[in-house]
Amino acid sequence: MLEHPILFLSGKGGVGKTTVAAAHALGAAEAGRRVLLVSTDPAHSLGDALGTELGGEPAPVTAGLDAVEIDPEAECARYIERVKGNIRATVRSTLIAEAERQIDMAGRSPGAYEAALFDRIVALLLDEARPGEPGGYDQVVFDTAPTGHTVRLLTLPELMGAWVDGLLHRRGAHNRDRAQWLGDGEVPEDPVYELLNERRRRIAAVRDRLLDRERSAFVFVLTPEHLPIEETRRAVAELAEHRLYVAGLIVNKVLPEAADGAFLAQRRAAEAEHLAAIERHFAALPRRYIALRGADVRSLDDLRAIAAQLRAPA
Ligand SMILES: Nc1ncnc2c1ncn2[C@@H]1O[C@H](COP(=O)(O)OP(=O)(O)OP(=O)(O)O)[C@@H](O)[C@H]1O
Numbered sequence: 100m101l102e103h104p105i106l107f108l109s110g111k112g113g114v115g116k117t118t119v120a121a122a123h124a125l126g127a128a129e130a131g132r133r134v135l136l137v138s139t140d141p142a143h144s145l146g147d148a149l150g151t152e153l154g155g156e157p158a159p160v161t162a163g164l165d166a167v168e169i170d171p172e173a174e175c176a177r178y179i180e181r182v183k184g185n186i187r188a189t190v191r192s193t194l195i196a197e198a199e200r201q202i203d204m205a206g207r208s209p210g211a212y213e214a215a216l217f218d219r220i221v222a223l224l225l226d227e228a229r230p231g232e233p234g235g236y237d238q239v240v241f242d243t244a245p246t247g248h249t250v251r252l253l254t255l256p257e258l259m260g261a262w263v264d265g266l267l268h269r270r271g272a273h274n275r276d277r278a279q280w281l282g283d284g285e286v287p288e289d290p291v292y293e294l295l296n297e298r299r300r301r302i303a304a305v306r307d308r309l310l311d312r313e314r315s316a317f318v319f320v321l322t323p324e325h326l327p328i329e330e331t332r333r334a335v336a337e338l339a340e341h342r343l344y345v346a347g348l349i350v351n352k353v354l355p356e357a358a359d360g361a362f363l364a365q366r367r368a369a370e371a372e373h374l375a376a377i378e379r380h381f382a383a384l385p386r387r388y389i390a391l392r393g394a395d396v397r398s399l400d401d402l403r404a405i406a407a408q409l410r411a412p413a
């Protein structure tokens with residue numbers, strides 16, 4: 100279930116997506132495959148997990164393994180600059196200042212961030228990484244942000260496809276009108292139309308790859324806990340609705356068979372170090388400590404028990 104050339108690891112926050120993505124990619128690279136590991140999570144802990152500094156361009160981690168952390172802020176800025184460049188080439192000079200003002204505003208609107216991130220993913224898949232193609236990576240592994248975000252991102256090909264289609268339609272009608280006005284009926288060459296057409300072609304190409312069960316798959320990481328299970332159920336159903344292929348699940352943080360007193364002592368020792376680090380890093384901030392419970396938090400009474408610990412410093 101982890102073999103597809105395009106592999107998305109998804110799941111609720113904190114279940115171990117980054118850890119599993121890094122572990123799988125390292126294993127695959129050490130088995131002789133060329134792997135690109137991509138983090139699309141703006142919180143970027145992939146570099147931390149691999150113990151190395153990563154940037155916005157693929158860079159080598161070990162033999163066979165490259166990694167990149169897509170920075171949506173930077174991608175958004177780059178995207179806006181690209182749009183401005185296109186506009187400068189196609190808009191009358193008296194309109195450029197106003198057009199750029201509009202574009203800057205659009206760049207701060209909801210969705211711009213996702214659109215920019217999506218654009219970068221499109222470029223990675225079609226131009227740079229070309230997973231499963233000759234000369235490309237054998238596999239591209241995406242370590243994604245928590246579930247909802249990814250599903251929205253992957254439905255963008257549909258949304259953007261429909262949006263670009265609408266623009267193309269209007270631009271085409273406009274060009275035909277103009278041709279009639281000019282009298283000769285010849286539809287003029289139009290760089291905007293060409294640009295939109297190219298965009299539609301790329302969106303369709305990515306969409307085909309993502310919907311191709313041979314090429315692309317989702318694997319969900321979850322922990323055996325109430326909330327991750329519920330969120331994963333919803334996400335699996337939502338992906339199915341969009342005809343995206345879910346290849347399997349990775350259940351992480353399962354108590355080992357031999358979880359006895361020695362295991363607990365080991366966990367406690369590891370925890371003691373981390374608790375000390377928390378005190379060191381956050382000495383200036385007040386803190387409350389809540390005990391790990393024997394079972395999941397599922398009832399109001401469970402929440403009340405936690406509320407008591409929030410009120411009473413340990
Ligand atoms: N099997 C495991 N045993 C012990 N600790 C683990 C295990 N898997 C992950 N962890 C730890 O759990 C924490 C969360 O893991 P990780 O960052 O991989 O989750 P994530 O799903 O990527 O989180 P986010 O949603 O914030 O991106 C990390 O500190 C990691 O080291």
Ligand SMILES: [Mg+2]
Nearest residue numbers: 116117140144
């Ligand atoms: Mg992560």
